[in-house]
Amino acid sequence: MATAVAGKGLEGIVAANSGICWIDGEAGVLAYRGIDIHELAVHSTFEETTYLLWNGHLPNQVALREFQAQLALARQLDPRIIDMLRSFPASASPMEVLRTAVSALSFYDADEKDNSHDANVRKAYNLTAQIAMLVAVYDRIRKGKEIISPDRSLSHAGNFLWMLNGVKPSETATRTLDIALILHADHEFNASTFAARVIAATLSDIHSAITGAIGALKGPLHGGANEAVMRMLMAIDKAGEDPVQHVKAMLAAKQKVSGFGHRVYKTEDPRATHLRQMSEQLGNDSGQPKWFQMSRAIELYIKEEKKLNANVDFYSASTYTTLGIDIDLFTPIFALSRIAGWAAHVIEQLDDNRLIRPRAEYIGPVYPSPWLPVENRP
Numbered sequence: 001m002a003t004a005v006a007g008k009g010l011e012g013i014v015a016a017n018s019g020i021c022w023i024d025g026e027a028g029v030l031a032y033r034g035i036d037i038h039e040l041a042v043h044s045t046f047e048e049t050t051y052l053l054w055n056g057h058l059p060n061q062v063a064l065r066e067f068q069a070q071l072a073l074a075r076q077l078d079p080r081i082i083d084m085l086r087s088f089p090a091s092a093s094p095m096e097v098l099r100t101a102v103s104a105l106s107f108y109d110a111d112e113k114d115n116s117h118d119a120n121v122r123k124a125y126n127l128t129a130q131i132a133m134l135v136a137v138y139d140r141i142r143k144g145k146e147i148i149s150p151d152r153s154l155s156h157a158g159n160f161l162w163m164l165n166g167v168k169p170s171e172t173a174t175r176t177l178d179i180a181l182i183l184h185a186d187h188e189f190n191a192s193t194f195a196a197r198v199i200a201a202t203l204s205d206i207h208s209a210i211t212g213a214i215g216a217l218k219g220p221l222h223g224g225a226n227e228a229v230m231r232m233l234m235a236i237d238k239a240g241e242d243p244v245q246h247v248k249a250m251l252a253a254k255q256k257v258s259g260f261g262h263r264v265y266k267t268e269d270p271r272a273t274h275l276r277q278m279s280e281q282l283g284n285d286s287g288q289p290k291w292f293q294m295s296r297a298i299e300l301y302i303k304e305e306k307k308l309n310a311n312v313d314f315y316s317a318s319t320y321t322t323l324g325i326d327i328d329l330f331t332p333i334f335a336l337s338r339i340a341g342w343a344a345h346v347i348e349q350l351d352d353n354r355l356i357r358p359r360a361e362y363i364g365p366v367y368p369s370p371w372l373p374v375e376n377r378p
């Protein structure tokens with residue numbers, strides 16, 4: 001029996017129980033398994049955070065070492081996946097390539113047909129390691145550079161930068177990316193995670209769920225916003241415009257400014273706090289504070305004018321650019337972190353599954369409407 005009609009975009013609807021991530025949008029709190037994101041950003045690593053998301057508690061020293069080793073061991077791509085990456089048109093964006101390649105990864109996963117809890121955990125290790133590799137490998141292929149083999153002694157963040165750039169990353173670059181990955185690792189029932197849970201709940205497979213999640217993340221209202229922010233900053237810079245005047249004109253034209261607003265947070269997005277700091281610090285250290293300064297001017301204006309706060313995507317844009325990362329890799333980098341949360345949610349969904357199948361409030365033509373022979377139709 002259908003019950004109440006949810007508000008547009010399911011705003012405020014609690015869709016299921018979950019023990020993974022807690023958000024208090026009024027107070028600006030985000031916690032993974034009860035631990036505040038600020039603590040994790042300062043003290044933790046992406047690997048430890050992923051363990052926490054998947055297991056419900058922080059690992060001890062032995063468990064952490066084993067987890068890191070297992071994730072590093074999973075850094076393998078079947079050569080046929082690399083051949084496939086080479087066959088894609090040069091016009092394919094890294095996010096489209098990631099979506100398509102992740103779908104194909106299932107062909108070569110030994111556990112492809114096994115949808116048990118343990119098999120999905122094994123596939124989660126593989127997907128976490130492989131998504132990072134796919135992003136780095138495709139970037140080198142499209143630039144005509146040789147592919148770099150993974151370095152299993154490096155962290156997830158460090159190995160990604162190594163495979164992307166072919167030079168050992170600095171500690172600052174590795175730690176900056178590591179913190180960004182912690183901040184992006186999970187966010188409750190966001191659009192891509194919800195999409196993944198809907199797919200998993202049909203008892204399809206984890207590769208299908210993650211492929212769907214990547215498709216959802218790609219949109220500019222979700223993960224695609226970080227790329228849109230940087231394209232805006234670069235356009236302003238190229239035209240020599242005043243950043244505040246630029247966004248003023250956007251608002252006057254009723255356009256949304258990417259990187260602002262949030263469905264859940266009514267105060268500062270706690271992830272933005274860290275990304276703002278990193279953007280400023282990196283900008284100063286690298287002698288190119290321009291992107292941070294432009295961002296800050298825009299942020300202050302939008303806050304004053306529209307009472308909107310910067311979200312996770314706003315300062316990740318200038319942070320990644322200052323790290324020397326191409327714009328169209330920003331959303332794939334979001335994915336190479338969010339896989340940790342997607343996998344945790346898919347596994348949680350399957351551990352206590354029921355098909356997710358809501359109802360629609362019908363607003364179409366009246367029932368019964370007559371069926372007319374084709375010659376009698378207007």
Ligand SMILES: CC(C)(COP(=O)(O)OP(=O)(O)OC[C@H]1O[C@@H](n2cnc3c(N)ncnc32)[C@H](O)[C@@H]1OP(=O)(O)O)[C@@H](O)C(=O)NCCC(=O)NCCS
Pocket residue numbers: 009220221222223225255256257258259260261262263264306308311312313
């Ligand atoms: C995140 C987002 C999709 C949330 O959407 P939502 O909860 O459906 O909120 P709405 O789009 O209905 O916005 C509510 C109001 O705030 C305004 N608003 C929200 N975000 C805005 C933005 N980034 N720029 C300008 N105005 C914005 C809307 O125009 C709307 O105003 P109105 O009531 O006068 O029409 C939305 O804020 C947005 O599009 N932001 C830009 C994209 C982005 O940064 N996405 C990443 C999210 S982490």
